[in-house]
Amino acid sequence: MLIECIPNVSEGRRTEIVAAMAAALRGIPGVRLLDHSSDPSHNRSVFTMAGDATGIERAVLALFERAVADIDLRGHSGEHPRLGAVDVVPFVPIEGVTMADCVALARKVGAEVAARFQIPVYLYEEASANPARKNLEDIRRGEFEGLAKKMATAGWTPDFGPATPHPSAGAAVIGARMPLIAYNINLATDRLDVAKKIAAAIRHSSGGYRFVKAMGITLEDRGIVQVSMNLTNFEKTPIFRVFETVKREAARYGVAILESEIVGLVPAAALMSTAEFYLQIEGFKPAQVLENKLRTEN
Amino acid sequence: MLIECIPNVSEGRRTEIVAAMAAALRGIPGVRLLDHSSDPSHNRSVFTMAGDATGIERAVLALFERAVADIDLRGHSGEHPRLGAVDVVPFVPIEGVTMADCVALARKVGAEVAARFQIPVYLYEEASANPARKNLEDIRRGEFEGLAKKMATAGWTPDFGPATPHPSAGAAVIGARMPLIAYNINLATDRLDVAKKIAAAIRHSSGGYRFVKAMGITLEDRGIVQVSMNLTNFEKTPIFRVFETVKREAARYGVAILESEIVGLVPAAALMSTAEFYLQIEGFKPAQVLENKLRTEN
Numbered sequence: 001m002l003i004e005c006i007p008n009v010s011e012g013r014r015t016e017i018v019a020a021m022a023a024a025l026r027g028i029p030g031v032r033l034l035d036h037s038s039d040p041s042h043n044r045s046v047f048t049m050a051g052d053a054t055g056i057e058r059a060v061l062a063l064f065e066r067a068v069a070d071i072d073l074r075g076h077s078g079e080h081p082r083l084g085a086v087d088v089v090p091f092v093p094i095e096g097v098t099m100a101d102c103v104a105l106a107r108k109v110g111a112e113v114a115a116r117f118q119i120p121v122y123l124y125e126e127a128s129a130n131p132a133r134k135n136l137e138d139i140r141r142g143e144f145e146g147l148a149k150k151m152a153t154a155g156w157t158p159d160f161g162p163a164t165p166h167p168s169a170g171a172a173v174i175g176a177r178m179p180l181i182a183y184n185i186n187l188a189t190d191r192l193d194v195a196k197k198i199a200a201a202i203r204h205s206s207g208g209y210r211f212v213k214a215m216g217i218t219l220e221d222r223g224i225v226q227v228s229m230n231l232t233n234f235e236k237t238p239i240f241r242v243f244e245t246v247k248r249e250a251a252r253y254g255v256a257i258l259e260s261e262i263v264g265l266v267p268a269a270a271l272m273s274t275a276e277f278y279l280q281i282e283g284f285k286p287a288q289v290l291e292n293k294l295r296t297e298n
Numbered sequence: 299m300l301i302e303c304i305p306n307v308s309e310g311r312r313t314e315i316v317a318a319m320a321a322a323l324r325g326i327p328g329v330r331l332l333d334h335s336s337d338p339s340h341n342r343s344v345f346t347m348a349g350d351a352t353g354i355e356r357a358v359l360a361l362f363e364r365a366v367a368d369i370d371l372r373g374h375s376g377e378h379p380r381l382g383a384v385d386v387v388p389f390v391p392i393e394g395v396t397m398a399d400c401v402a403l404a405r406k407v408g409a410e411v412a413a414r415f416q417i418p419v420y421l422y423e424e425a426s427a428n429p430a431r432k433n434l435e436d437i438r439r440g441e442f443e444g445l446a447k448k449m450a451t452a453g454w455t456p457d458f459g460p461a462t463p464h465p466s467a468g469a470a471v472i473g474a475r476m477p478l479i480a481y482n483i484n485l486a487t488d489r490l491d492v493a494k495k496i497a498a499a500i501r502h503s504s505g506g507y508r509f510v511k512a513m514g515i516t517l518e519d520r521g522i523v524q525v526s527m528n529l530t531n532f533e534k535t536p537i538f539r540v541f542e543t544v545k546r547e548a549a550r551y552g553v554a555i556l557e558s559e560i561v562g563l564v565p566a567a568a569l570m571s572t573a574e575f576y577l578q579i580e581g582f583k584p585a586q587v588l589e590n591k592l593r594t595e596n
Contacts, residue, residue, distance in 0.1 A: 034592070094592075179588070264586070266588060268587050268588065268590070270573075271587065272569050275572035278538065278573075279537065279538065280556075282558065284560060290565050291566045294332070
């Protein structure tokens with residue numbers, strides 16, 4: 001049984017805080033911390049872990065314990081929108097688990113986080129029963145600063161927990177979804193409007209690809225801009241198609257792609273099909289990859 | 299201990315012959331037949347297997363047994379140059395084996411093939427002690443038809459076996475080398491001169507990349523031409539660089555790349571670095587591939 005869990009927390013600058021969180025996660029039996037990365041511009045960190053349901057549940061609670069103690073959103077600023085100290089917690093079925101299992105886990109953990117830490121919890125994606133509260137962006141809109149007002153309006157009672165924000169930790173969004181690729185493309189320009197226009201062009205919400213979420217942001221420390229994306233179904237909207245579109249759109253403004261970046265983990269298949277696309281490989285089978293062959297039985 | 303062995307045989311049309319060879323290889327304990335593919339234009343098949351030294355040795359001898367019985371080069375024609383019924387047998391160190399181990403195995407198997415089947419054997423690549431007889435192309439030049447004459451000249455006494463060709467099976471080239479990628483690029487044209495010029499441009503021998511062997515051939519059944527290559531060090535001369543060069547050279551003649559093809563197995567790293575190149579991914583680590591992470595210990 002293998003569930004992947006990729007909590008995003010609103011701390012990307014104080015490395016000792018992030019290190020303490022990583023250490024807490026590593027201490028949980030049945031769970032492996034596969035990766036973690038921090039972005040000082042975003043002021044956000046992403047942890048990637050995998051394990052069984054029991055271990056993952058314990059790990060998420062341990063993470064909330066640290067985050068509630070160490071992160072105070074009232075003093076927080078960063079390029080990435082955020083609603084909570086622990087901002088979002090997705091569960092992803094990897095092996096021997098169904099999406100229904102992950103939805104059930106999201107609801108269980110959501111209820112427990114709310115009870116233990118007095119944090120309002122919203123269920124999202126596959127764990128949400130309400131289409132208006134399915135998409136992370138819809139739930140997060142208004143961010144931490146607008147949360148109290150939002151929670152006072154109709155339709156925004158949380159799925160679990162108090163009817164008002166946690167004063168320092170905000171709210172948390174917990175759910176279940178398919179694997180996504182967190183993919184950023186950095187443009188060789190400081191023109192934020194270019195990044196924002198391109199993000200609008202490629203994301204589903206404003207007319208772009210079905211399985212792309214995107215936003216344009218500034219990387220202050222580098223003097224450049226970034227199209228920051230989530231590819232929510234890399235099989236149907238592949239990474240190379242998104243790259244090529246961003247490249248062409250940037251050329252419209254005389255802007256080149258400087259580099260791109262994969263945040264956290266990426267399924268091998270996404271990179272394989274990228275190589276297949278650019279090399280125009282006909283009839284390629286994953287079984288042709290030496291390491292795959294060596295691992296499978298004859 | 300894992301040795302990879304990729305024998306190439308001069309039969310790519312009679313599927314029952316090839317199937318019998320595959321069956322013989324599958325029957326050897328300690329050996330796994332990872333892949334086999336046949337090319338009717340080349341009239342050649344490639345088997346990819348992996349195992350321990352003892353199993354691999356038995357498998358190669360079993361293959362020669364079938365090939366000597368079923369392939370008569372006196373009636374053989376095909377696009378790919380060939381010297382023997384079993385044309386070339388490389389041993390490749392994969393895990394827990396050194397190149398020296400593979401060289402020793404090549405010599406042992408070479409001697410045994412010569413003795414058992416009365417086939418002249420030439421050692422090549424790392425197993426060869428003679429620079430004039432290190433490169434497969436140099437040994438194979440003249441092919442089966444020119445072999446008797448070549449063997450009568452100075453410097454072409456085989457490393458093992460009789461001083462004259464086997465009447466129907468020719469000679470065999472056996473050796474040890476690093477992993478290579480057998481990579482073909484099909485051009486959208488029937489102009490063989492274009493394929494030959496491009497092959498000459500990219501292969502090391504005529505001024506091209508250090509770790510590329512290439513030839514231009516016709517695919518009669520499809521009415522197109524192909525640049526057929528071996529990439530002998532995909533880390534130093536990567537597949538994407540070769541692709542891009544072929545593409546640019548073909549454009550000189552108004553010719554497009556139709557498709558490409560990987561024959562047999564390819565190391566995952568070659569495809570990963572291809573994706574990294576085209577997506578301009580900065581700071582990418584193989585550990586970011588989900589499947590890699592799940593397989594390694596924390």
